[in-house]
Amino acid sequence: MKYDSFFARSFSKHEQKKLGFGAFVSCFIIAATFCILFKPEFRHFKVVNVKVTLRGGPQILAIKEEVSNKPKKTYVEIKEEKTICNVTHPRADICEMNGDIRIHGNSSTIYFVSTDKLSAEMNNSWSIRPYARKGDNRAMDSVTNLTVKKVYSNISQEIPNCSRNYTVPAIVFSTKGYAGNHFHDFTDVLIPLFQTSRYFNNEVQFLITNMRSWWINKYKPVLQRLSKYEIIDIDKEKEVLCFPSMIIGLKANKEFSINTSESPYSMSDFTKFLKNTYSLKRKSAVKLKKNADQGRKVKPRLLIISRSKTRRFTNVDEIATMARNIGFDVVVEETGENLAKVAKKVNSFDVLMGVHGAGLTNMVFLPEKAVVIQIVGLGMEWVSKVDFGIPALDMNLKYLDYKISVNESSLIQQYPVEHHVLKDPPGNLISPKGWVKYRKIYLDQQDVKIDVNRFRGTLWKAFELLQS
Structure with a gap:
């Protein structure tokens, strides 16, 4: 009672409230400091930001939580090294x-x-x-x-x-x-x-x-x-x-090409590199319309690749005659082994024609916008497209294919008309185990005798592609 009486005489009611509130805050801060000093792990969780409002009106103790520094790691960080082999x-x-x-x-x-x-x-x-x-x-x-x-x-x-x-x-x-x-x-x-x-x-x-x-x-x-x-x-x-x-x-x-989604280079970059390597002069195929407009009559040059063993043309002279009648300057020959000579020779032509085979690889030396004509043997649609059809377009060349009929294949002389080799040749998928058998029949045993009347339209199309 004496303490209360003394307190009441010395301070007003308003001052008493202030002192009581201040004492409460002081105790709170001392307690918080004590905990932090003797419990270090608390420092890594949350910090209490105490804000006391002592202006007129209701007295407010504002407590704001803030996230402190990240918790201390309790593990050893392992530096992951990039895998070196794919x-x-x-x-x-x-x-x-x-x-x-x-x-x-x-x-x-x-x-x-x-x-x-x-x-x-x-x-x-x-x-x-x-x-x-x-x-x-x-x-x-x-x-x-x-x-x-x-x-x-x-x-x-x-x-x-x-x-x-x-x-x-x-x-x-x-x-x-x-x-x-x-x-x-x-x-x-x-x-x-x-x-x-x-x-x-x-x-x-x-x-x-x-x-x-x-x-x-x-x-x-x-x-x-x-x-x-x-x-x-x-x-x-x-x-x-x-x-x-x-x-x-x-x-x-990519087969005989470059997938630009996986490489900074393209197949066109590669063919330009080759042309620079072998100092090839012709950058682009002949433009017949441009020459005609300037009063020059130019014959586009056609190279027919002959083969001596498999996938041969058995009537190549007949094909060449028909091509000359259309207006082509025609050469028939195997390309040879001296690559520098082959490169210069092929680069001088506007059209390259052949049955699926290594000779068509020389399309890499053709000038841009030249025409590739691939003769697609029986059962060879998929392999012809993948090996040479798609790559030709990637090289900025123009591409035509001529799919032979059963009667144009020499296989008609080796198998009965109803045999599955003729009636049901393989489609797109050839298993590794089936490849040897496939190659023996369709690549090694097949020659081609072109029906020139049927083929004439393909050559005319090639002629038209060279107009501009």
């Missing part, structure tokens, strides 16, 4: 590495030295055949199997010492498989090599396994434009070669 692409396996890379040719082993012990232990070995026809066992069986190992830098006994150090990137690939076949030279090696190496602007070292000198000599102008360094036969290399970066395998994503 073995999921349907066409080719490929490894890309940057850092300390060492290749020991004799052992067919490539070491990627990593400073990340955990990463090296988790995913440290791949087997790669550096040839772009994955899934074709017949082709891949002859290609050297390379072992790519990611090793931890502190395990010195596993890592061979460098004998020679290079300052440029390296690309490792094979010239085995189907290399040597003109079509496969391009679709399996040269086009993928262009995609893989062009970025380096010839500052790249080629390391070749299964190297064949005659193949290198045939394509030397192309190889020298892609790399200014002497090619290394890695199978014969006894020393350990070290590089700052390396690509093992070649980037391939």
Whole structure:
């Protein structure tokens, strides 16, 4: 009672309320400070922001919650290293590495030295055949199997010492498989090599396994434009070669062409590159209307590719005569092996015609807007379209196909009219197991005798395409 009496005499009611409220806030702050000091983990959850309003009117204690710093991590953060090998692409396996890379040719082993012990232990070995026809066992069986190992830098006994150090990137690939076949030279090696190496602007070292000198000599102008360094036969290399970066395998994503959704380059880029490599003069096919308007009479040139073994024209002279009557300047011949001569010869024509086969590969040397006529044998619709039809359009060429009838195929002489070979040729899907049988019948046993009256319309169409 004395305390209450003293308090009442010394302070007004309003002042008493203020003092009581202040005491409450002081106690609250002291308690909060005590908790923070002796319970450190509280600091990582929420901070109470206390705001006291002492102006006239109702007295308000405003409490505002704010999120403090992020909670302290209670785990070790692992730096994830990018996977260096992609073995999921349907066409080719490929490894890309940057850092300390060492290749020991004799052992067919490539070491990627990593400073990340955990990463090296988790995913440290791949087997790669550096040839772009994955899934074709017949082709891949002859290609050297390379072992790519990611090793931890502190395990010195596993890592061979460098004998020679290079300052440029390296690309490792094979010239085995189907290399040597003109079509496969391009679709399996040269086009993928262009995609893989062009970025380096010839500052790249080629390391070749299964190297064949005659193949290198045939394509030397192309190889020298892609790399200014002497090619290394890695199978014969006894020393350990070290590089700052390396690509093992070649980037391939489309038959005899380039899928622009997966590459910064196009098939048109590749053909322009070839024309520059072989100094080909003609950039575009003849424009008949333009010449006629200027009073010049020009005959478009037609090259008919003859074949000596399979898928031959059995009446090529008759075809050539009919083409001349339409107005073409016609040449019939096989293209030959000297690529520089072949390139210049093909570049001088406006129309290239042939049955599905390696000779049509030379369309890469045609001037833009030239016409490709593919004679599609019985049962060859799908393979003809994929191998040459679609690529021709990708090369900025004009494309026509002529699908022969049963009576124009030599298979009519080998099988009864009702036989499934004639009546039910294969469609789009040919299994790997079925390919050998398919090839034997439709590619190796079939010749063509063109019905010139039926074919005349196709040649006229080609003539019209050259008008402008």
